C-alpha cells in the first residue's frame with residue numbers, strides 16, 4: 001500500500017473557517033494530502049475582523065508538536081501565525097535539522113488590519129525561522145518588513161524575493177501581488193531564477209484567508225513531491241478560482257471557495273522562467 005502524503009500546519013485559528021488552520025486543513029484535503037494541525041493561538045475572528053487573541057502556553061504548543069512528530073513525520077510543514085519570539089524559537093528548535101519541506105507564511109497583520117504578530121517579533125522571524133524555510137510567501141507589507149525597503153511594483157517584488165533568498169537564507173521566496181494594482185502577479189525566486197505567476201485581478205472584497213490557502217496548497221504539493229515552481233503554479237491556480245467563484249458566506253470580507261477549482265479544473269497560470 002502506498003503511503004498518503006501528509007502535511008502539518010502550525011498556526012492560529014479562525015472559528016469562521018476562512019483563514020488560519022481551518023483554511024489550511026481544507027486546502028490540504030482538497031489537494032488529497034493528509035492534514036494535521038498544531039494550534040499556536042486561538043483567535044476570536046470572523047469576516048469583519050479580530051475580536052480577541054489567546055496565545056497558548058509555549059510548553060503546550062511544544063506538547064502538541066511532540067505528539068505529532070512522535071507519531072507521524074509530515075512530508076511538509078507550514079507555519080502561519082507565530083505571534084511571539086518564544087513560539088518562533090520553539091518551532092525553530094523542532095524543525096532544525098529536519099529535511100521536511102518547510103513553508104513560512106509570515107503572517108503579521110490580518111486583511112482587516114488587526115495585528116496577528118507582536119511587533120517585536122516581526123524582525124526576529126528573519127533570523128529564527130526564515131533561514132530554515134524551503135519557501136517564504138510574504139504579501140507586500142510583510143515582504144517590506146523582511147527586506148527593509150518599499151515595494152510598489154513587480155520589479156520591487158522581484159528584488160525582495162531575491163533578497164529573502166540570497167541575504168536572509170531561505171531556499172525560495174514568492175512575493176504575492178495581492179496588495180499591488182493591475183494583474184495579480186506573484187514573483188517566485190529560487191535557485192533556478194525568477195518565475196512569474198499571473199492572473200486577472202478579481203474585483204471583490206471577499207479575500208479573507210487568501211494567503212493562508214495559497215501557502216497551504218503549495219505545502220500540500222511539496223508534500224506530494226512536486227517541484228517548487230509546479231507547487232507555486234498549483235497554489236496560484238487554486239487561489240485564483242477560489243477568489244473568482246466567491247461563496248457569498250459571511251457579512252464582511254468573505255472567505256474564498258476551496259471548491260472553486262472543481263468548477264474549472266486548474267488552469268495553467270504560468271511558472272515560465274523569466275530573466
Ligand SMILES: Nc1ncnc2c1ncn2[C@@H]1O[C@H](COP(=O)(O)OP(=O)(O)OP(=O)(O)O)[C@@H](O)[C@H]1O
Nearest residue numbers: 111139176177178179184201202208209210211212
Ligand atoms: N483580487 C484578487 N484577484 C486575483 N488574485 C488575487 C486577488 N487578491 C489576491 N490575489 C492572489 O491571492 C494570493 C494571496 O495574496 P495576498 O496578497 O492577498 O495574500 P495575503 O495578504 O497574505 O492574504 P491574507 O492575509 O488574507 O491571508 C496571491 O496569489 C495573490 O496574487
Ligand SMILES: Cc1ncc(CO)c(N)n1
Nearest residue numbers: 012013019020081110209
Ligand atoms: C489565524 C489567522 N492566520 C492568518 C490570517 C491571515 O489571513 C488570519 N486572518 N488568521
